[in-house]
Amino acid sequence: MAVIGIMDSGVGGLSVFREIRRLMPGHHYLYYSDNAHCPYGDKSPEYIRKRLHEITGFFLGKEADAMVLACNTATAAAIEDLRACYDIPFVGMEPAVKPAALGTMSGVIGVLATAGTLKGSKYLNTKGRFSDRIRIEEKVGRGFVELVEAGKLTGPEAEATVEASLKPLLETGADRIVLGCTHYPFLLETLQKVATRLGYPDVQFIDPAPAVAARLQSVLSERGLAPASDEASADAAVATEFFASGSPATLLSFAGKI
Numbered sequence: 001m002a003v004i005g006i007m008d009s010g011v012g013g014l015s016v017f018r019e020i021r022r023l024m025p026g027h028h029y030l031y032y033s034d035n036a037h038c039p040y041g042d043k044s045p046e047y048i049r050k051r052l053h054e055i056t057g058f059f060l061g062k063e064a065d066a067m068v069l070a071c072n073t074a075t076a077a078a079i080e081d082l083r084a085c086y087d088i089p090f091v092g093m094e095p096a097v098k099p100a101a102l103g104t105m106s107g108v109i110g111v112l113a114t115a116g117t118l119k120g121s122k123y124l125n126t127k128g129r130f131s132d133r134i135r136i137e138e139k140v141g142r143g144f145v146e147l148v149e150a151g152k153l154t155g156p157e158a159e160a161t162v163e164a165s166l167k168p169l170l171e172t173g174a175d176r177i178v179l180g181c182t183h184y185p186f187l188l189e190t191l192q193k194v195a196t197r198l199g200y201p202d203v204q205f206i207d208p209a210p211a212v213a214a215r216l217q218s219v220l221s222e223r224g225l226a227p228a229s230d231e232a233s234a235d236a237a238v239a240t241e242f243f244a245s246g247s248p249a250t251l252l253s254f255a256g257k258i
């Protein structure tokens, strides 16, 4: 069994954590919501790196064996720096451009993410590898993180906010939309509802969380940290601890639902 620290600017990383726990229920998980500093999306890379050093220190104090940056924005700003500074493995997020590029029938894919992720060199490199074969359209999910942090996942306000960013992306002809921020999968029902209402019922939304969970699994086994299969136990829920830099209310309410 390994101790694994998972962080996000808020509850978004729980969309990744639920896949990780499904795949590997036998580990001890620590989840940290940095909600006192949320959203990360429009903050400077320096600011985010500083936060990530603090959070890494917190996890190391709890003897974490590995850390997951369940946040695209934090990955873009800080993962290389963290890897250079600490010995534990770091697994980060990457917008799922590849599966979208392989799956598109229209030749156009959309990427919904924060401004920080779309400016990051990691994303720009990935984009460069595919942009000679397909067209990639981007849009910041303006207000999406705030909606999720407020627990407003459905309803008129969620639909109006989602529509403002999704509609222009759908109008480009994109038939695959990459969810490039870990908060966005919590809006999937609303995204699908709005797309259908606008006349695009077949558009597919792509969440990289299962791929990230698989990546963590292989990183852990390379380090000899895979749990024995019979460790997958009913104690898994007990072995998860939740922390927040601000009020823990939203985190605990989401944690009870995933």
Ligand code: DGL
Pocket (backbone or CB within 6 Å): 008, 009, 010, 012, 013, 038, 039, 040, 041, 042, 070, 071, 072, 073, 074, 114, 117, 145, 180, 181, 182, 183
């Ligand atoms: N969930 C995060 C991400 O994946 C952070 C969003 C934010 O705090 O703006 O980018």
